[in-house]
Amino acid sequence: METIQARYEQAICFATVAESGSFTRAASALERSKAHVSKQVSALETALGVQLLMRTTRRLVLTEAGRTYLEYCRQLRDTLLEGEQAVSAVREEVSGTLRMTAPTSFGDAFLLEMLLDFQTRHPKLRIALDLSIVRRDLVGDGYDFAIRTPRNLEDHLIAKALGLVRDVLVASPDFLARQATLATPADLAGVPCLLNTHFRDDADWLLQRDGQSHAVRVDGAFAANHFGMLRSAAIAGVGIARLPRYIVAAALADGRLVPVLPAYEIAPSPVYLVYPQRRHMPYRNRVFRDFVVAWFADPARAALLS
CATH class of the missing domain: 1.10.10.10 (Winged helix-like DNA-binding domain superfamily/Winged helix DNA-binding domain)
Incomplete structure (x- = not known):
């Protein structure tokens, strides 16, 4: 003993x-x-x-x-x-520290509101959030949770689906006014497009319509590894951007951006809340996990991730 x-x-x-x-x-x-x-x-x-x-x-x-x-x-x-x-009478009082990592753009769009909402309910819980385009090692780096897409899932992690990320093609009205009419995905090869250097294959765009896939290799003079920068470049009329709908929803709503080839779709990508497997999950972690899943199921958020 x-x-x-x-x-x-x-x-x-x-x-x-x-x-x-x-x-x-x-x-x-x-x-x-x-x-x-x-x-x-x-x-x-x-x-x-x-x-x-x-x-x-x-x-x-x-x-x-x-x-x-x-x-x-x-x-x-x-x-x-x-x-x-x-066995405590204050079981409902969630406390301690949670460490979470997420992609920068996703955090900018959703996580501040979500975390403030959660901490309003559980003020004694401290949350340390890391926003980065770099995939963190949850176990090695000591993170409790992460937001991930299928590109960055590991077999040893448990994943809870939060919704679907849908990319859309957008450009400014001024930019499109300077171009010939775009009727098919093949036409994209002849106009400036904005590339995301975070993804190796971002110059290869695959669009779908009526069950048919249409692949096109695009090019342009502007590239960045940040969705917000690409959105700003598109609004400035630099070229056509392929961006998650949640990134450009406001700019589409107020007319700064307009859809390009709206009859075509890009296959959505699931987004997950992931966490390491543990024999005994801490109570605060269970409360947080259930809250996040329910929060993203709210119709207002689900509309951007569906």
Whole structure:
């Protein structure tokens, strides 16, 4: 029993050091001395027979064994916390910290409103949001949730569908007035188009109509890896852009942009809320997951993701 108790404290010390990146910060969080925390981590490494942390003068780096063991330490800690919540009279009071990552454009369009709505209901929960076009490693980087499309799904993640992202072709009225009439997808090859350099195949556009697919390779003098920049370029009359409908909905509504080849469609792409598989999901994570799924099912949001 003493060994189990000792191992639990060692595991919690290790997890806190790994997550904070510092023995000093971990000691402060655990209300223990730095020497005590260091001793616990060293004892854990000795007991396991592996090095969990590489210590340099500037930073701490998890070894491969450390990354693996950290996930189990988190599960241990989360299971204990979940058990305490289950028998607590304040179970409904969600607290703690959630880490979430999402594509920049999706976050700009939806997540501020959603997270403020959630925190209004659960003010003691802190949410750390990372917006990036770079795919994060949820387990390795310690994220609880991510927004992903099928391009970026891993088999070890659980995915909850939130809706469909539909791309549309748009341009400014002034730009189209300067071009010959566009009647078919093949006509796109002869006009300036805006390319998204984040996707390797973005110059290959595939449109559909009446069950028939129409592929065209486009080109243009302007390219960027940010949807907002491409939208601004389209509004400025630089060329035709292929963008998610939620990105251009307002500009279409007020006439700054108009649809191009509206009789043709681009196959939609599902968007998911994803999270790592865990034997015991923390209560706060379950509450957040259910809230996000319900929030995007609201007709106002579903209209942009359907």
